[in-house]
Amino acid sequence: MIELEHVTRAYGEGPHQVRALDDISATIAEGEFVVVLGPSGSGKTTLLNIIGALDTPTSGTVRVAGQDITTASRGQLFAVRRRTVSFIFQGFNLFPGLTARENVQFAIDACGRKGGASADEVLESVGLTVQARQFPHQLSGGEQQRVAIARALATGNPVLLADEPTGELDFQTGVRILELLQKQSGPGRAVIVVTHNRQIARAADRVIELSSGRISSDGPPQGGKANVADLYW
């Protein structure tokens, strides 16, 4: 579903050049729940943005759902974001002027999806019903992130990208959000969660560890996959 071949993303020129990603190759299949782990500055966000067609690599090839985004036009990149990937952000980035339901509906409108689950149904699937008519500033952080997840899910897109989704949340809430995300992987859908937290990584089927822009390890979590409920951080 996602194929990265010798992907490099460099910033700047000459001696001051920073390689945020340095010759990354990996493949992520449908149904996988992958955690990208690494310390701050290791290139996690850059990787996620490239997969999400927000950024293009300096060299290498990236294919998402069969589409080569390194050669895609601007319009095609927009189309990938509409139909293939969906983002969940650390800071949620909900539209403050729209209610929870409208935020979800916005994503449905953006991807142009007809039929399928309604905004209310998607909200219900993330455990929000009474809050549907609230505005983001009236919700708690966990609730806001649920709305953000619902918004990403509502597109029905096969790739879910979450950048530090628990970073702004307390432990208990973070665990629940992680559980929610984990549940979303399955047939036809891959979930990629970025974190610097080794504990969170234990909930994954597969951990891609980054260090200074390179993959330092790729495989099941160290010490084996753990139940989300058993995590602590």
Next chain:
Amino acid sequence: MGRRRVGRPTLPTSTGRWSAAGLWLRWSWRDLKARWIQVAAIALVIALGTGSYAGLSSVTKWRRASTDDGYARLNMHDLRVELAQGSTVPEGALLEVARELGGGGVVDQAEERLVVPIQVDASTEERAILVPGSIYGVNVSDSGPGVDGLFVDLGRELTDDDVGKPVALLERHFGKYYDLPPTGTLEISGGQRIDYAGQTLTPEYFLVTTDRGGLIAEANFAALFTSLATAQQLTGREGLVNDLVLTVVPGSDRDALKAELTGLLAVRFPAVGATVTTREEDPAFKIIDADIDGDQQIYDIFAVLIFAGAVVAAFNLIARIVESQRREIGVAMVLGVPPARIAIRPLLVAAEIALLGVVFGVGVGVLLGQAMVSVLKDFSPLPAWHTDFQWGVFFTVGAIGFLFPFLATTWPVWRAVRVPPVQAIQSGYRAARGGGLAPLFRWVRVPGNTFAQVPVRNVVRAPRRSFLTSLGIAAAIAALVAFVGLIDSFLATIDRGEREILSANPDRLEVDLDRPYALDSEVVRVIRESPLVDQVEPQLRLGSVALKDGEDFGLQVQVLALDSTVWAPRLTAGAVDREQQGIYLSELAARNLGVRVGDSLTLRHPRLEATGTFSLVETELTVLGLHQHPFRFVAYMDSNQAGLFNLAGTTNLLEVVPVEGPTRDDMKRALFPLPGVVSAQGVSEVSEVIDDLLSEFVVLLRVIEGALLVLALLIAFNSASINMDERAREHATMFAFGVRVRTVLRMAVVENLILGIMATIAGVVAGWLLLRAIIAIRIPSTLPDLEVIPVISPTTLAISVFLGVLAVALAPLLTVRKLRRMDVPATLKVVE
């Protein structure tokens, strides 16, 4: 320096005071550069505001100084004595009276004159220029006259050599209007020819007015100045004078002297009516004086509006900058920097913007002042125009232009440095601001998907910002509407008068006679039988005064057959009743007198006595109706009521309808030379003259209009651009969801459209109210005889709507480049 060398190494408190100041300056300068387009836009708004105000206020000072200088240089009279029309006294008699004034020693200079109405034929090859005028016989010795002197603009002065010879000077405004050569020959009453050796300015004609309320009367009035002896010979009044002008020693009470002089004259010449007027009562002096003040009042009003726009724009930008520096402010707080010091950086930005604006403003002011004064020099020539740079004006206006936008920005800065540090450094969702009024407007659902909801919600979410944005745009639109509306209203007034006068037989001419003639007299018969004339309607026109409850003003009562087929006034109230004694007033006259149809007023009017002379009597008259003419002094009575004046069966005004064929000039040439005819004028000429003179101003008006337009556009662009900055994060999120640039732009356009519509409605309404206020305070003082009804033409309205709605709505399109080039990952990452 460096007294407080304790503290944190990275903070300005640790370094010397001067290098600290340097850091803050550099830092604020970087903030400025980061938003240079918005900064430039606001600076330009401030520049236009301060510049135009300083420039126009300078013009006021220049006009004041130049006219004062003109009056001083040409020694304008303090008091003037005019004998009743037709009366004269021997040379020296008036001077003798003057010498007695104040027991002697009060009068500085006094000169006798002979002023006689004449006809002037200044026709050129191309056109017939046949107008009434006056010949002034004055002292020309020793570069005279000494009082009400002459400033020869073209040609040469008159000297002793010209005494008794048919040589004169022509009043400059008249010569200028008709583009007459500097010297030439004229024909005056009785076919006499007189050379004019030049064209001259004189205080009494710094502005040409007539007793018929015509304001810009140079097209239809020619004053000639010649030696006293020449005037006496040409008019057959050897050794006689009828006019005295004098100046008094400084500090004298002119009003008291006027009363004294009136008394002395009544004793010395009991059989001769004499009127004494002070300088302040001179019509030209009065209007020029009121006009300068009135114009300044208008500049004041516009300046306030433009400043309001600039202040709001500066406020919005600084509020935005402070908002984006929230975290940095928080960090500084955590580091213990006192709020006052934190405030320095955004305040410096504000100060730099305001300063930039004021500096540009000096340029704008100088340019506008020069443009304005060059038009004025042409429009109202004076002996000398003093146009030195007005340091005081520029300094004061500059200080205001700097202080107000600056002070406005202290509010968001103060608010920002007052938040608790923990709140200031919060990041992410906790820092997200509240929803404003959005929860209240939850039920507001516009048709369409969520893309349609976003713009509406954004407007209601930040009500204060939406309000301020609209306010800035509204201020600019209000200024535009009021300014252009002023021109519209004035033109509409002229138009209204024209439509009324031209409602029937628009080719007809008005022929004024020098006195009432019997209907079967020679002059009336000749005109009636002329082969060029189709119809003649004999009428009367009599200067009168309307009085009611202490209010009084002049009327020109036109006595005519109100069922005439040649032309008759159209009424807006009341009805024509030819048999009832009464008067038909203009709406303005009725309003000023506080009368309605059916009420009565007192008319002080001339009545022909058995002795053949006129006396002034007062008669109580009923107001029978109101007519449509916008001039207050226009009043009508039916010819059946001519007996009131004892003038039944006579005429001094003929409405002449020409036959098919002859031109207006042909008609004038035929009618003007007839004995008894004072003037012959096409009825449409008055408005033609005003249109003509207005066109001189049109360029300048367009420049000001253009400046206001640019201003409104700048404010619109600025708010759009600040708005886009504020929405950057939301837009980045939308892009992450694959929403297309054009969809995002469409939302921004709709959001601006909503703001634009609100602003336009507010701006047009405010502009309209302002226009009404300006007309209400301005017109009665400078043009009391003109009823200017505030109107906004469809074009003006269209421009405002275009500006406020279209331009504001489309302003986000200017940011399309920025939007397309947005670094989406970076914008999403930015934690504000």
